Amino acid sequence: MKATAILNSTTAKRLIAQGVAAHPLVLAALSQGTVIVTLGTTNGYVASELLGEPIDQGAFAAGVIDDRWNINARLGELTDLVLKHGEQVPFDEKEVLGSLTAGDVVIKGGNALDPIGTVGVLMAAATGGTIGRYIPTAQARGVDIVIPISLAKSIHTPIAELTLEMGSRKIELTMGIPCGIYPLTGHVITEIESLALLFDVHASHVCSGGIGIGQGSISLLIEGEEAQVKAAFARIEALSQLPEIPVEGRR
Secondary structure, eight states, X not given: OEEEEEEOHHHHHHHHHHHHHHOHHHHHHHHHSEEEEOSOHHHXXXXXXXXXXXXXXXXXXXXXXXXXXXXXXXXXXXXXXXXXXXXXXXXXXXXXXXXXXXXXXXXXXXXXXXXXXXXXEEEOSTTOHHHHHHHHHHHHHTOEEEEEOOGGGBOSSOHHHHHHHOOTTTOSSOSBSOOEEEEEOSEEEOHHHHHHHHHOOEEEEEEEOOSGXXXXXXXXXXXXXXXXXXXXXHHHHHHHTSOOOOOOBOO
């Protein structure tokens, strides 16, 4: 069976979050190790899925893009989410970094997805922000990095090329905060991987964008057994009925 579906930005984030929560690496770390969910708009939905309850989505973001490269107006109200054996523990940067090991998972969102699957993460902080805090340690110790990101963030330029050209001290004129961009690799979870994890269907990215409520949307072709395709379609329809949770940038 084949179906087509349009996912607006919020629907896509919610679907991706459910896919992340169903990923075998995340499930194993929830049972036996540590899961860190870093701040981010998509990651706010991930945190809610893993906790099994709503969170203050408007505060669970760091950098945002509105009409500029911006910072969440409520940055600092919440910290990264840390779950040990499935239970939330207070965020202690020194303790959590010291204890990270193979089998643990760091969940980090991104800003761009290039054709070979490398994710680009904008960095405004001079020391790399969340990237600088977690990624070198995670990569050195073999900690799995799970990257929730929408296909709407697909770009055509390799992130490796952008990394060479960008940097906060290289940019003379910008809308918002000048940034560098980090080439992040790991277990990328888009809408396609989420649908495969949740419903055993194959999804293809057909097109992006639209007008009105379709701005920022993606369109998918979904294929598979009839029961699974119908279940996936119904899930997307149900998620699209939930309200958008606003995140506002600083002015």
